[in-house]
Amino acid sequence: MSEAPGIVWLASFPKSGNTWFRIFLANLAAGRDKPADINDLDERGGIASSRHEFEAATLLDSGLLPHSDIDRLRPRIYERIAADTKAQRWIKVHDAYTLTDGGEPMLGLGAARAAIYVVRDPRDVAVSLAHHNTTTIDEAIELMNQPDSALCRGRRGQPPQLRQKLLGWSGHAASWLEQTDVRVHLMRYEDMRADPHRAFGAALAFADRAASDEDIARAIRHADFAELQRQERERGFTERLSRSSPFFRAGEVGGWRGELTRDQVATLERAHMPMMGRLGYDLSETTAEAAVEGAYGGGIVALS
Amino acid sequence: MGEGTSKPPVHSYRISGLAVASQLELLGAIDAPANDDGPDITVRLQTAPETLEGGVAGGPNWEIAGERVLLRVPRVARFLIEGGRHIGVELEPGATARDASIFVLGVSFGILLHQRGAMVLHGAAVARDGRALAICGASGDGKSTLATALCREGFEFVADDICAVSLDEARRPVVWPDGRQLKLWREAIERLDVAARQGAAVREGIEKYFIGAPASVLAAPRLTAVYVLGEARPPEPEAILPLNLPDAMRALDLQAYRPAIRARIGSKPHNLAQSAAVLSHAPAFRFVRPRGFEHMDRLVATLAAHWEALRR
Numbered sequence: 001m002s003e004a005p006g007i008v009w010l011a012s013f014p015k016s017g018n019t020w021f022r023i024f025l026a027n028l029a030a031g032r033d034k035p036a037d038i039n040d041l042d043e044r045g046g047i048a049s050s051r052h053e054f055e056a057a058t059l060l061d062s063g064l065l066p067h068s069d070i071d072r073l074r075p076r077i078y079e080r081i082a083a084d085t086k087a088q089r090w091i092k093v094h095d096a097y098t099l100t101d102g103g104e105p106m107l108g109l110g111a112a113r114a115a116i117y118v119v120r121d122p123r124d125v126a127v128s129l130a131h132h133n134t135t136t137i138d139e140a141i142e143l144m145n146q147p148d149s150a151l152c153r154g155r156r157g158q159p160p161q162l163r164q165k166l167l168g169w170s171g172h173a174a175s176w177l178e179q180t181d182v183r184v185h186l187m188r189y190e191d192m193r194a195d196p197h198r199a200f201g202a203a204l205a206f207a208d209r210a211a212s213d214e215d216i217a218r219a220i221r222h223a224d225f226a227e228l229q230r231q232e233r234e235r236g237f238t239e240r241l242s243r244s245s246p247f248f249r250a251g252e253v254g255g256w257r258g259e260l261t262r263d264q265v266a267t268l269e270r271a272h273m274p275m276m277g278r279l280g281y282d283l284s285e286t287t288a289e290a291a292v293e294g295a296y297g298g299g300i301v302a303l304s
Numbered sequence: 305m306g307e308g309t310s311k312p313p314v315h316s317y318r319i320s321g322l323a324v325a326s327q328l329e330l331l332g333a334i335d336a337p338a339n340d341d342g343p344d345i346t347v348r349l350q351t352a353p354e355t356l357e358g359g360v361a362g363g364p365n366w367e368i369a370g371e372r373v374l375l376r377v378p379r380v381a382r383f384l385i386e387g388g389r390h391i392g393v394e395l396e397p398g399a400t401a402r403d404a405s406i407f408v409l410g411v412s413f414g415i416l417l418h419q420r421g422a423m424v425l426h427g428a429a430v431a432r433d434g435r436a437l438a439i440c441g442a443s444g445d446g447k448s449t450l451a452t453a454l455c456r457e458g459f460e461f462v463a464d465d466i467c468a469v470s471l472d473e474a475r476r477p478v479v480w481p482d483g484r485q486l487k488l489w490r491e492a493i494e495r496l497d498v499a500a501r502q503g504a505a506v507r508e509g510i511e512k513y514f515i516g517a518p519a520s521v522l523a524a525p526r527l528t529a530v531y532v533l534g535e536a537r538p539p540e541p542e543a544i545l546p547l548n549l550p551d552a553m554r555a556l557d558l559q560a561y562r563p564a565i566r567a568r569i570g571s572k573p574h575n576l577a578q579s580a581a582v583l584s585h586a587p588a589f590r591f592v593r594p595r596g597f598e599h600m601d602r603l604v605a606t607l608a609a610h611w612e613a614l615r616r
Contacts, residue, residue: 052442057363059411059562060377061443063489064507069378076364155511157491158444236537 003088004208006113007081009048009182011093013144013172014151015128016120017189018092019239020223020251024200025090027219028211035222038231039238048093048107049152049162053077067153067163071100074162078108088113088209094151096167097175105181114207117176120189121281122169122272123256123265131245137264144169145271170275188279190253196220225251262286314338319345319409320417320468321480321524328393331405331504332485332514345389345416347408349401352382352394368568373415380404383412388419406506409484414466414561418569423469423578424561428486429462429479429527430454436462436479436525437611438469438586440559441533446595449492450533452515453604456496461486461517462525466561469527469582477582478524485514495597527586529611532559536592542603544610545590552588553579587614 012018026036046053051062054070057077062070081089093107100106122144129140143149149166152159166172176184185206192199197216204211211219221227228248232240240247256265269276269287276283316338317324323339324330326347356374359367365376371387381404384392391412393404417424427440428451439447448464455461463482472478485503490511493499503514532555536542547555556579560566566575589610593603 051444055443056562056564058365059363059375059415059565060365060407061410063443063512064406064410064510065378066509072378073364080364157489160444233539236540238535238537240537 003210004113005086005088007078007085007111008088008090008207008209009093009107009112009115010090010118011095011097011115011176011184012118013120013125013166013169014094015125015132016118017192017251018094018118019247020225020228021116021118021187021192021200021203022090022092023228024196024219024223027222028204028215031215033218035227035231037235038228039235046091047161048074048078048091049095049164051159051161054162062162063155063158068101070162071106072102074106075100075104075108075111078111082108082111088207090207094166095164096172097179097181098165098167105179107182109181112182115176115182115184116187116203116207117173117184118187118189118192119173119279121253121256122268122276123260124189124253125169126264126268127256127259128249131249132247134245137260141264141267144268147171168271170272173275173279186279193251193253266290316343317483318481319413319483320422320463320466321470326408328401328405328408330409331402332487332506333409334483334485334520336483345391347391347393350384350392350394352384352392354382362564362568371419373419373565375407375411375415377404377407380407383407385412385415385419388416388421391416403507410465411562415565415569417466417468418561418565421570421574423477423556423575423582424566425467425469425530425556425559426465426561427467427530427559428464429467430459431462431479431521431525432459434523434525435528435615436521437529437531437607438467438479438527439531439533439591440467440555445533445535447533448486448488449496449597449600450603450607452486452488452492452496452498453600454608455517455519457604457608459608461520470524471578471581472526475581476585477527479527480524481521485516487512488515489513492597496600527582529586529614530556530559530582530588531591531607532588534590534592536594540592542593542606543591544606545592547588547590549583552583555588555590556582 010018023038030036054062058073098106126137126140126144130137145168147168149168151164151166152161153163167175185203187199187203197220201216225248232246232248237247265284266287269283315326315329316336317330317333318336319333322344324345325343327349328347356367356369356372359369361367367374373385375383379396380399381393381395391408395404414424425438425440427438428447429436429438430451439450441447451464462479464486466482468480469477487506493502498515501516503516506512
């Protein structure tokens with residue numbers, strides 16, 4: 001396999017297209033003439049916040065440790081993976097890029113050779129997140145707007161994964177794009193949908209993962225939404241949380257227009273105006289007009 | 305405590321069939337009379353090295369050198385587990401014996417049982433009429449919850465979390481009562497309505513608590529089935545599926561308590577022979593079911609009926 005060894009973080013806020021890209025990678029690695037099983041993707045990657053991996057490596061029951069002590073052990077886990085791996089390991093990560101209370105990067109220093117940061121229009125994320133978590137859209141927006149938001153924080157029961165700090169949608173993007181420990185490539189979900197070959201090809205090239213155009217094209221075909229939906233309908237999907245809503249829904253770009261109220265759009269845009277501008281997401285007309293009128297305290301400045 | 309006693313008090317327990325004498329009070333372990341012939345296992349507060357001479361790192365916080373394992377738990381203690389007979393504990397500054405207790409009772413004992421060559425399953429076990437079934441699965445899969453629910457339906461409690469299996473004279477598998485209380489998260493305590501039996505928190509600041517079982521076995525019951533929990537994801541239906549021998553052998557490997565330790569301590573031929581002997585009397589099944597407390601009553605009835613039918 002022509003690839004430079006080491007960890008490649010596949011980082012994103014939840015529901016941003018991370019899993020789609022991971023399925024593409026699994027198909028690329030499999031190199032077969034039929035699509036890979038969506039329920040058997042973890043051979044080489046997995047998710048950085050896996051409780052199972054943490055417990056297998058440390059021998060400790062994560063439920064007996066405060067979140068901060070778990071975070072202190074996590075850098076050692078990724079450093080060991082990096083030292084042991086002779087191939088590339090693309091690992092999905094929803095954690096924001098943060099430091100432990102010991103002051104070191106929680107994902108380890110020098111453990112990864114690159115990071116691909118996948119970002120999606122926050123208005124589409126809100127709709128998808130509500131379906132995935134079986135919450136209201138307002139609750140999803142709160143998770144995106146709270147600067148100290150986190151996944152799996154509750155300790156009344158055993159959460160499915162380790163606690164993951166999200167820092168809100170803007171904070172998440174800023175944490176990854178502004179850190180200087182790991183070189184990072186930005187990949188927009190909208191660009192992945194518009195021209196997957198070009199977007200995925202650029203990400204692979206950034207991570208020094210060689211692949212022919214033919215292989216990329218085949219892997220994209222095998223990771224087509226219709227195929228993913230077919231597999232989920234027939235055999236389910238392990239990463240699905242909701243009992244009522246399938247994991248692979250529409251994957252639409254701009255689907256929020258029919259789903260969010262004006263207030264919800266405004267709440268999101270007010271909270272994330274600077275980062276949306278930086279990532280090329282246009283504000284809806286009402287917010288843009290209000291911003292011009294100065295209603296949002298000069299937030300428009302960040303757009304220029 | 306008599307005056308002039310210079311030695312710290314010795315607590316006496318029987319854990320997984322072994323007589324334990326401990327300087328630390330092990331919260332959640334059930335007091336037992338001391339063994340006349342002396343303890344099988346000692347637990348002491350002592351100094352433990354920062355690193356093991358000749359040790360090989362097995363994970364980010366533990367290393368192994370022959371019959372010794374050194375385990376570090378951040379901001380709690382270093383645990384030195386030696387030869388299947390001794391657990392030494394050096395507390396980190398600011399930590400108390402109370403903080404360390406659950407790590408002695410849990411992970412340190414799990415390692416020690418591996419050192420003694422026992423088969424240690426990551427699971428719970430319950431029994432009826434001298435026969436036991438084990439429920440295995442990853443942490444968070446609901447093993448303790450299901451065991452608690454089975455105990456409400458008249459099963460006796462045998463073990464939780466660490467399930468030590470050995471072979472009797474006839475090479476039939478038996479499960480050792482772990483001499484501990486069950487541990488449940490706050491959420492499960494509320495949903496199973498067992499708050500009246502709630503004891504101390506397993507660790508201060510953690511919402512997981514010891515729960516006294518209504519009835520526990522004293523002798524080691526025969527193990528007659530192993531159920532590995534899995535989640536039925538839609539559209540997959542709820543089912544109890546028999547595992548063929550290769551899959552069952554693999555399942556026992558994967559369901560070992562901390563497989564990384566078993567792989568480093570046990571010899572492969574020993575592990576294989578042990579698994580084969582267990583499975584010849586206790587077939588393994590995959591129990592795929594939906595998650596959620598609302599299914600519990602039905603799942604308990606399904607499991608109990610399936611297990612009873614094996615006897616016939």
